[in-house]
Amino acid sequence: MRIKTVKSSNWSLRTNKLTFPYVFLICIFFFLAGFFGSTLFSHSQDGDGYGLRPRPRLLDSTKETEYNLMTAGEFGDDSITSIPFQVLSWKPRALYFPNFATAEQCENIVSVAKAGLKPSSLALRKGETTENTKGIRTSSGVFLSASRDKTKTLEAIEEKIARATMIPRSHGEAFNILRYEVGQRYNSHYDAFNPDEYGPQKSQRVASFLLYLTDVEEGGETMFPFENGLNMDGTYGYEDCVGLRVKPRQGDGLLFYSLLPNGTIDQTSLHGSCPVIKGEKWVATKWIRNLDQEDDD
Known part of the structure; x- marks a missing residue:
């Protein structure tokens, strides 16, 4: 035991x-x-x-907010404006506006522009001629002011662009309505005019707003080859479709700035239109200047 x-x-x-x-x-x-x-x-x-x-x-919000608005000035608004956008790049400053215009508005602009299309031209630099610059820009286009559009579509778009850019309508040039057919393109270039190359300027293009009027099946992108400092080693040939590329979609808008906040030309704002491979590209371009165009005429 x-x-x-x-x-x-x-x-x-x-x-x-x-x-x-x-x-x-x-x-x-x-x-x-x-x-x-x-x-x-x-x-x-x-x-x-x-x-x-x-x-x-x-900056997203899922709650509806009620605003206690201020009394507007003589030319101000008494309501809130909400225009959605996406920042595509800070170098250059490029913003994308989905559904900026309706399909009906886009079709109205194309219909008004068709009758006046002519081969697109270039602003020539010192030493350039129409002959030695052939092939750089192969689209066709027409300049249209909002006052010439009886449908009032351009007036509505112009007003919305002013609100999106916060630059008055009077600083904008007439719309340049462009058509790119298969194979047509616009080699990389600047919208701002360097005085050393183009001579003295009364005013300067601050920004450009592109409203895409049609979808493009293939090709036709707006490209920024120098985005974020890429391809700036001197080897870029101004024809290659590289860098940041924005696909055209009917009704969408693209805003980019040609000048830096200090007023000098943004070297990364170089841009072009890739060749259309399939389909047809229509775009309405609004160039916006630093001076009131009504006073600059």
């Missing part, structure tokens, strides 16, 4: 010695399993289907 008692006592002692570490390890295991399990679950709920959290959407 004593022997049995001793053996029983030894086994009980061993069991007590082993129980605490095992229980401790089991507790740690279940704690870690629960922690990682809850983390993965929250990722799967908040992510994009691949277990990753989406990038924060800045």
